[in-house]
Amino acid sequence: MSDGSSIETLVAILRTEIGRLSPGDRLPSSRDLIARHGVGPVTVARAIALLAAEGAVVTRPGSGTYVTARGRRPAAAEADTSWQAVALAGRHLDVAEPAEPGPAGEVPAGTIALSGGYLHENLQPTRALGAALARAARRPDAWHRAPAAGLTTLRTILARQVGGDVGPQDVLVTGGSQGALSMLLRAVAAPGSPVLVESPTYPGVLAAARAAGLRPVPVPMDRDGVRPDLLADAFAMTGARLFYCQPTVHNPTGTVLTAERRRQVVDVTRAAGAFLIEDDFARHLGHGRPLPRPLVADDQDGTVVHLTSLTKPASPSMRIGAVVARGPVMRRLLAMRRVDDFFIARPLQEAAVELLSTPAWDRHLRALAGALHQRCAVLADAVTRELPDWTLARVPDGGLHLWLRLPAGLDEQAVTDAARAHGVAVDPGRHHYPTEPPGPRLRLAFAAAPEPADLTAAAHRLAAAVR
Known part of the structure; x- marks a missing residue:
C-alpha cells in the first residue's frame, strides 16, 4: 500500500x-x-x-x-444543489467524458496501466526536479511577482529550444499546455465557430473546444499525416479560422507529418487566413531518432502558434509550458493572462530555469529516449504475438502510445471493460474522434507501467480478456 x-x-x-x-x-x-x-x-x-x-x-x-467540538458533530443533512439547474440554464457544455486517466498510481491495486498520458514516476527526473526546486527556493527573489509573459531567462531558453528566429519576445510562459490550449481557443475563435482538428486527435482539444462553445470539425489523416487536400476543402466548406494539429508524433497514431506535407499544411492554412495551432507535446519524447524541427521555426507570418510543455517529459506537476506566437495574437494572449491568472508562479518558473540549465536535463532526455524506445518495442512485440489479429498502426519514433485497430466484430468498450476486469487499464479509441469513429480502436500507453516486464504481462492479460 x-x-x-x-x-x-x-x-x-x-x-x-x-x-x-x-x-x-x-x-x-x-x-x-x-x-x-x-x-x-x-x-x-x-x-x-x-x-x-x-x-x-x-x-x-x-x-x-x-x-474538538467541531470534530464531534451530528451528521449533516443531504445538501440541496437543485438550485444550480436554474443558475446554469442556457450554458450547456457538450464535453465528453475524460479520456485521459491519471498517472499509474491512480489505477486500482494490481492493475497494469496501459492508459493515460504521463510517465511512470521511475521514468521522471525526480532527483533533478528536487534539486532544481531547492536551488530555486534559495534565490533571493524567488517569491517576487513574475512578469506576465514569464521570466525572461526561461523564455530565452524555451525560444532557443524551438529554433529558427524565435526570440524571448515571442514566448509566453503558461501553466502547462492544456491551460494554454484552452486560452488559445478562447482567444482566437468566437463561440459557435468551427475549429478544424485531425481525425483522430487528442481528446483534450475536443474537450477544450466544446467547453469554449466551438464546433470541432474532423480532417481525415492517412499514413503520412493530415491530408492537405481535405484540409483545404474543410477550410472552404466551414470558413474556419483555426486548425489544431500535432505534426510531430501525433497522439494517438504516432504519425510524423512528412516534409512535403508540413509545407503544404502551413500554406493551406495561410491561404485560408487562419491560424495553425501546433501542439508539439512530444518534442522531448523521441525514441532516439531525430525529429523534424517545429513548424513555427520556419514560419515568418505568424500563421503558426506553437505549444510546448515540460509536463510530459518531466512530471505531471511540472506545470510549465509555453505558447510561441507573433503579432496581435500574442498581445491578445497577454491581455487574457492579465484577466485569467496574472502570471505563472515564480518559484516553479525558477525551478524550470534551474532544471533546463543543468547537464542533468540532457542526461535525463537521453536516458528517457532509450527507455521509451525499449518499452515501445516490448509492448509492440507482445501485442503482435499475443493478439495477432489486432492491427498496429505503426511503431512510432516518439511519444508514449501505440494505436491499434481491433478486428471487426469486437466492441471496444466491451474489450476495455474486460481488460479492466483482467487487471489492465486501456484507453478506448472513440474519445479521439470528434464524430463517429470508423471502427473499434484502442490506445495503449507504454510509459505508465512500472517496468517493461509489466507490458508483456499486460498483453497476456489482454489476450485472456478477449478470449
Whole structure:
C-alpha cells in the first residue's frame, strides 16, 4: 500500500472513531495507533496533522490528541444543489467524458496501466526536479511577482529550444499546455465557430473546444499525416479560422507529418487566413531518432502558434509550458493572462530555469529516449504475438502510445471493460474522434507501467480478456 493510501485509510478510520467520541475525549496514542493499524509513525503523524488542519482534533504536546467540538458533530443533512439547474440554464457544455486517466498510481491495486498520458514516476527526473526546486527556493527573489509573459531567462531558453528566429519576445510562459490550449481557443475563435482538428486527435482539444462553445470539425489523416487536400476543402466548406494539429508524433497514431506535407499544411492554412495551432507535446519524447524541427521555426507570418510543455517529459506537476506566437495574437494572449491568472508562479518558473540549465536535463532526455524506445518495442512485440489479429498502426519514433485497430466484430468498450476486469487499464479509441469513429480502436500507453516486464504481462492479460 502506498504512503498516500495508508494515510487516507487511517484518516477515514480515525474520523469514524472521532464520531463515537465526545469533545475533549483523548485519541489513542501514536504508539497504540502504529501497533493497532500496522502503519509507520510518519503515516500516523500525517493523519493526525490532516485531522488537526480540519479542526477535528487538537494536539497538546506532552499530553496527547483530543477531539474538538467541531470534530464531534451530528451528521449533516443531504445538501440541496437543485438550485444550480436554474443558475446554469442556457450554458450547456457538450464535453465528453475524460479520456485521459491519471498517472499509474491512480489505477486500482494490481492493475497494469496501459492508459493515460504521463510517465511512470521511475521514468521522471525526480532527483533533478528536487534539486532544481531547492536551488530555486534559495534565490533571493524567488517569491517576487513574475512578469506576465514569464521570466525572461526561461523564455530565452524555451525560444532557443524551438529554433529558427524565435526570440524571448515571442514566448509566453503558461501553466502547462492544456491551460494554454484552452486560452488559445478562447482567444482566437468566437463561440459557435468551427475549429478544424485531425481525425483522430487528442481528446483534450475536443474537450477544450466544446467547453469554449466551438464546433470541432474532423480532417481525415492517412499514413503520412493530415491530408492537405481535405484540409483545404474543410477550410472552404466551414470558413474556419483555426486548425489544431500535432505534426510531430501525433497522439494517438504516432504519425510524423512528412516534409512535403508540413509545407503544404502551413500554406493551406495561410491561404485560408487562419491560424495553425501546433501542439508539439512530444518534442522531448523521441525514441532516439531525430525529429523534424517545429513548424513555427520556419514560419515568418505568424500563421503558426506553437505549444510546448515540460509536463510530459518531466512530471505531471511540472506545470510549465509555453505558447510561441507573433503579432496581435500574442498581445491578445497577454491581455487574457492579465484577466485569467496574472502570471505563472515564480518559484516553479525558477525551478524550470534551474532544471533546463543543468547537464542533468540532457542526461535525463537521453536516458528517457532509450527507455521509451525499449518499452515501445516490448509492448509492440507482445501485442503482435499475443493478439495477432489486432492491427498496429505503426511503431512510432516518439511519444508514449501505440494505436491499434481491433478486428471487426469486437466492441471496444466491451474489450476495455474486460481488460479492466483482467487487471489492465486501456484507453478506448472513440474519445479521439470528434464524430463517429470508423471502427473499434484502442490506445495503449507504454510509459505508465512500472517496468517493461509489466507490458508483456499486460498483453497476456489482454489476450485472456478477449478470449
